[in-house]
Amino acid sequence: MRSTYYGEYDYMDRVEEMRFKRIARIRQVRRQKMLIIIGVLITMAFISFFSIKAFANTNTTSSDSFGTKQYKSIMIYCQDTVESIAEDNYGFGFTSVDKMAEEIRNINHISPDEELIPGNYIIVPYFKTASGY
Secondary structure, eight states: OOOSSSTTOOHHHHHHHHHHHHHHHHHHHHHHHHHHHHHHHHHHHHHHHHHHHHHHHHTOOGGGGTOEEEEEEEEOOTTOOHHHHHHHHOOTTOSOHHHHHHHHHHHHTOOTTOOOOTTOEEEEEEEEOTTOO
16 A cells, blocks of 8 residues: 555655664764774874883983982091092093082082081992993
């Protein structure tokens, strides 16, 4: 029996057509969801890769090429100055004796015009290479 309301289609053809459209729409939504999930995963992979790479680069400093920075305690003798102690203990890792003397002053909270007291100890930085030399 043909319905005049639907023209040439009968009721079952119309239902079947609507079912196919619904299935096509469901597939399209699933495809869109899958593309969004893939996009988010790729974005997260890039972010984690570059953040790990950036974190690895921040750990390397100029002093790392000289080894690890360590400290030792040295007894102050008569006539010792911060500059003479820096000169005696100067090694690789510092650009100059003056830079090392400045760091010794900063570590020990010594002002430039302050005299050292013989018998006391002063902390001096040095760099130890990975091989220990």
